Amino acid sequence: MTAVEPTLLQAFVHNSSGKTRLYIFGTMAALLIIGALFSESLCPYDPYLQNLDIALEQPSAAHIFGTDRYGRDMLSRVIAGSRTSIFSTFLLVAIITTLGTAIGVFCGWARGRADNILMRVSDLCLAFPGLVFALAVAGVLGGGLHNAILALAAISWPKYARIARSQTLSVRETAYLKAARLAGCSTSRLILRHILPNIAGPILVTATLDVGTMMMELAGLSFLGLGAKPPTPEWGSMMSETRGLLQTIPWAVFAPGVAIFLAVMVFNLLGDAIRDYLDPKMRVKS
Amino acid sequence: MTPILQIQNLKKIFSRDGQSDFTAVDDVSFDMVPGECLGLIGESGSGKSTVANMIVRLLAPSGGRISLDGEDVTDADVRAICRKVQMVFQSPQESFDPRRTLGDGIGESLLTAGRPAAEAREEVARLLESVGLSPDFASRYPHEVSGGQCQRAAIARALAIEPKLLICDEATSALDVTVQAEIVALLSHLMRGHGMACLFICHDIALAQGFCDRLLVMYRGKIVEEGTPDEVIQSPKQEYTKMLIDSVL
Numbered sequence: 392m393t394a395v396e397p398t399l400l401q402a403f404v405h406n407s408s409g410k411t412r413l414y415i416f417g418t419m420a421a422l423l424i425i426g427a428l429f430s431e432s433l434c435p436y437d438p439y440l441q442n443l444d445i446a447l448e449q450p451s452a453a454h455i456f457g458t459d460r461y462g463r464d465m466l467s468r469v470i471a472g473s474r475t476s477i478f479s480t481f482l483l484v485a486i487i488t489t490l491g492t493a494i495g496v497f498c499g500w501a502r503g504r505a506d507n508i509l510m511r512v513s514d515l516c517l518a519f520p521g522l523v524f525a526l527a528v529a530g531v532l533g534g535g536l537h538n539a540i541l542a543l544a545a546i547s548w549p550k551y552a553r554i555a556r557s558q559t560l561s562v563r564e565t566a567y568l569k570a571a572r573l574a575g576c577s578t579s580r581l582i583l584r585h586i587l588p589n590i591a592g593p594i595l596v597t598a599t600l601d602v603g604t605m606m607m608e609l610a611g612l613s614f615l616g617l618g619a620k621p622p623t624p625e626w627g628s629m630m631s632e633t634r635g636l637l638q639t640i641p642w643a644v645f646a647p648g649v650a651i652f653l654a655v656m657v658f659n660l661l662g663d664a665i666r667d668y669l670d671p672k673m674r675v676k677s
Numbered sequence: 678m679t680p681i682l683q684i685q686n687l688k689k690i691f692s693r694d695g696q697s698d699f700t701a702v703d704d705v706s707f708d709m710v711p712g713e714c715l716g717l718i719g720e721s722g723s724g725k726s727t728v729a730n731m732i733v734r735l736l737a738p739s740g741g742r743i744s745l746d747g748e749d750v751t752d753a754d755v756r757a758i759c760r761k762v763q764m765v766f767q768s769p770q771e772s773f774d775p776r777r778t779l780g781d782g783i784g785e786s787l788l789t790a791g792r793p794a795a796e797a798r799e800e801v802a803r804l805l806e807s808v809g810l811s812p813d814f815a816s817r818y819p820h821e822v823s824g825g826q827c828q829r830a831a832i833a834r835a836l837a838i839e840p841k842l843l844i845c846d847e848a849t850s851a852l853d854v855t856v857q858a859e860i861v862a863l864l865s866h867l868m869r870g871h872g873m874a875c876l877f878i879c880h881d882i883a884l885a886q887g888f889c890d891r892l893l894v895m896y897r898g899k900i901v902e903e904g905t906p907d908e909v910i911q912s913p914k915q916e917y918t919k920m921l922i923d924s925v926l
Contacts, residue, residue, distance in 0.1 A: 565771060570766065570834065572755045575760070577789070584774075585774055588774075
């Protein structure tokens with residue numbers, strides 16, 4: 392039996408050197424972010440402008456992704472939605488990274504009872520299926536993008552706390568930390584100058600890899616009606632609005648679906664590329 | 678003359694969950710006078726490093742008293758005593774923060790003592806020269822220099838705040854024999870220059886013989902032998918010391 396030939400993309404992902412992939416996916420991610428920043432000027436039409444005369448039109452030269460049931464241009468709404476989707480994901484990842492790292496470093500440094508209590512709380516969060524817990528929290532807090540971010544933050548910090556705690560525990564026993572204590576460093580200086588820079592690598596890689604996951608989860612909450620509220624364009628809620636029409640006009644779901652897929656893929660591959668680039672073993676191989 | 682270091686009945690017991698306690702240091706007492714070089718020798722696990730870590734307060738003693746320069750420091754904080762005593766660690770590269778330059782490491786104690794950054798930089802250059810390194814080593818990272826060079830930088834770091842007592846915890850063990858000799862020569866030169874006392878912890882009795890004024894032999898947490906190097910080596914009183922000497926000479 393002959394081996395299955397890898398596709399061009401697979402071959403590229405596996406064989407190209409870490410640096411090349413880092414540049415390529417970094418550029419793609421940067422383009423997405425810049426696009427989201429200037430989404431207003433990139434939209435061909437006003438994403439909020441309704442025109443019932445052209446509702447549910449098929450893709451055409453004028454509206455390449457067609458129009459939704461209110462006659463709004465899908466392409467414009469997908470572009471405008473990128474800002475909501477991408478930046479709320481960044482905000483969420485920033486919150487869980489900061490919160491989780493702060494808790495983890497505190498636990499690893501202080502140890503004792505506080506560490507035990509916080510780690511059992513994190514076990515509790517990890518034991519729960521994330522989205523179900525987030526649904527419950529969002530249900531209690533009520534809908535809206537801010538509450539969706541808070542709900543996901545409440546359940547997603549433990550991963551970072553675990554990493555930060557274990558790294559802090561290992562760094563605090565190193566000879567260089569003892570030397571720093573003997574140099575008269577205060578606790579805050581020890582943590583800011585010696586511990587944080589030495590534990591930042593794995594945390595940043597996890598954060599980049601998490602951008603894709605969190606984007607999916609936020610879109611998932613929006614899809615279920617617990618995230619962004621209409622008429623704000625957001626990919627998850629756009630899919631939700633048009634899901635009833637999936638069998639009659641599939642292109643309406645297609646545009647936001649592809650947008651989520653592409654954004655998640657780019658950030659995941661960027662996370663992989665950063666991880667491989669920072670991993671000395673992988674670097675030797677390439 | 679007030680002893681620079683006075684240790685009385687020092688004890689360290691490590692308690693382990695569900696197991697019997699382990700006594701790492703058992704009733705250790707000794708004094709050091711200013712400018713003296715005292716060798717603390719013994720096999721690994723005999724409690725030498727535990728004694729060192731208790732003197733610099735990286736470990737809390739379970740019992741006994743430690744006085745530095747006439748002042749009781751048994752319950753003091755690391756930051757309170759680090760102006761008087763400094764330590765050189767076993768593995769030079771691991772004793773420097775991998776993400777910071779050697780210059781940052783050497784100058785850190787000067788900055789925490791409130792010296793301005795520019796002054797600290799000049800002092801770092803001077804310290805590097807005093808240990809036989811060129812001042813541009815300040816901008817190198819620990820992985821960019823050899824073990825011997827890194828240990829010289831570690832000695833420069835320990836000397837930065839002019840301590841009265843320097844503890845070398847197996848400072849030469851990770852280095853090859855020729856570099857060991859260089860480091861020991863540098864240490865004895867610096868000790869004379871600064872009038873500093875040195876507690877030289879080592880498992881190599883031959884190396885300690887040439888360098889120390891007095892030797893203490895530790896075995897299973899206790900001091901089993903004490904005397905000048907010649908006394909200890911030529912007429913050892915304990916079986917363990919004889920064994921230790923036979924294994925080297």
